[in-house]
Amino acid sequence: MPNLVVLGGGESGVGTAILAQKRGYTVFLSDSSKLKPTYSQTLLSHHIPFEDTTHTTPQILSADIVMKSPGIPDTAPIVQLLLNQGTPVISEIEFTSTLSAAPTIGITGSNGKTTTTLLTHHLLTTGGLPVGIAGNIGKSYALQVANSSFPSYVLELSSFQLDGIVNYAPHIAVITNISPDHLDRYEYKYEKYIASKFRITMNQTEGDYLIYDADDGATANWLGSNSTKAQLIPFSVKRTLDEGAYLHNDRIIVKIDKDTLIIDTADISLRGKHNYKNSMVAVIIAILQNVEEASIRSGLKTFVGAEHRLEKVMNIEGVEYIDDSKATNVNSVFYALDSMTAPTVWIVGGVDKGNDYDEIMELVKEKVKAIVCLGVDNKKIIGTFGGVVKEGRIAEARNMVDAVSLAQGFAVDGETVLLSPACASFDLFKSYEDRGRQFKDAVRKLQEE
Incomplete structure (x- = not known):
């Protein structure tokens, strides 16, 4: 059986350990800090060996593969030892996606990704689609794959999670926007942070979609000098678009495959241009997932925004x-x-x-x-x-x-x-x-x- 070591005993780490155990891996979890009681009890109840407040280096270095929690930087000494000896170090997103055939909608960006993820999930479930929600929200992606059988998932993805992917490819990818953030993890080089965000599309094919902000300078610059196989769908609050979504006279106009949907901003529960952009993304996704127009309109009216976000x-x-x-x-x-x-x-x-x-x-x-x-x-x-x-x-x-x-x-x-x-x-x-x-x-x- 493959030998998996999980570094980090938070939500993603514990979820990964449970999924790996269920799929026949030999699992050991290690955290240099003290685990929260709820996580240590969960590991004990599943008979998964673990340690906290220390790293037993020889045991960790014997792993066939390591799942690193997103909060642990690549510069951590134990991670450097693993990388130097050639041990694959991946994220929960990468590990879980290899064990699930369910397509995913991956949403990243410097701002707006939580609201967009929640709203997208709301529109899809309002439309009758059984969809899981995970990533940076709620229960871990790994734990949900271990315990349930959603036919698809909406994932909020941070740059740290995307840094640890190898083959992961969302069917629909979203980059809400890009602005300087977490630069301390990227050697204070903005271009490295931008490249991290665009990892979300690196494995997409011609049958996939990348939804992006046409008003965002960093996004436009990257797309101008790099390529993706995915079908591009833009959104904007500054210009008229032939395809995608845009704002005109207090109306959101969405054009996908020659179909047009027009929504008055007064009929959206969220306020502000940034939230109109979030709504555009969610509506585009709902249309791509064949949600009926009446359900989309209903979902936009009934959505309650993310906690701690305006x-x-x-x-x-x-x-x-x-x-x-x-x-x-x-x-x-x-x-x-x-x-x-x-x-x-x-x-x-x-x-x-x-x-x-x-x-x-x-x-x-x-x-x-x-x-x-x-x-x-x-x-x-x-x-x-x-x-x-x-x-x-x-x-x-x-x-x-x-x-x-x-x-x-x-x-x-x-x-x-x-x-x-x-x-x-x-x-x-x-x-x-x-x-x-x-x-x-x-x-x-x-x-x-």
Whole structure:
């Protein structure tokens, strides 16, 4: 039997271990950190050997194949040892796809991929199609293949997951957009990050599709100098297209194979041009999957957006509080600020990933009334925006309760408090989800006071 070592005991690692065991692999899981109790109990109940807080190097190096969790960089010493001896190191996506014949819809991008994945899944299931949803969302792809039999899957895919594919080929691939993100994992070279995203199409054939943002410069540049066998379907909010989807006079117009579907933006539950793009992608996919028009229209009206993504929390004394904790890069904040229609108190900060704030400078000048910096080190944000807002309207906080309290002090009736950090969360929070939950809890406490 093949000998599989799984590096990392999170959702993807544990799911892979269970799938591999069911398919006859000899499995060993190793994590240099302490496993969460729920994962260690799951492994014990399946009688899968594992270790945590250490790596037993000889046992790991004896593997025939290694599945590396996406959070572990290629530069990790144990990964370097494996690569140097020629051991295949792959992602959960690659491993699972070799054990499942179900076609997949793979969605990647710097921003919008979670909302697009959720909306796509919603439109397909509203249309009566039994479709799994996995990748960066919910239960792992591997665990779902191990425990269920969906005929197809919608996968949200990060660049880290795509770095570990070899033969994986989605039937429908989506690149929502590309902007600088995670550059610390790519030697601070933007071109390497772009290339990582386009791995999603490298194994596609003439019978597959690549849906892409025709307004996105990085995407256009790559397509201008590289090729893919997939059929290209663009979308745009800036220009008219002969094929694909575009915005015209507050209507989304979708043209696929000489068929045209026109949807009023008023009939879509999501707001903002970035969400119109997300909706275009989901509608294109639904049409390619033969979902009926009535079901598409119904699904667009009934969809509820992703948690922590421009999520309206509460209106207190005329001030709207919005949780956009998932905005962990500058481009995502651009979309958030662009959608603001009232003077905004902006809560920003965390672990900077090489952010260039120039692209949102004009929006900050136009939309932002005051800034609350929420991070351990706020020098860069204060240095960049200190002269943009009026004197006395930039403040620092080291916890969420203080940040929300400061924001409340700046905001008045008719204005908005927006948590849209542009940074990773790990200086003060466990994750962006933890950051968002703490924001919502702090806002609700304001209501109680």
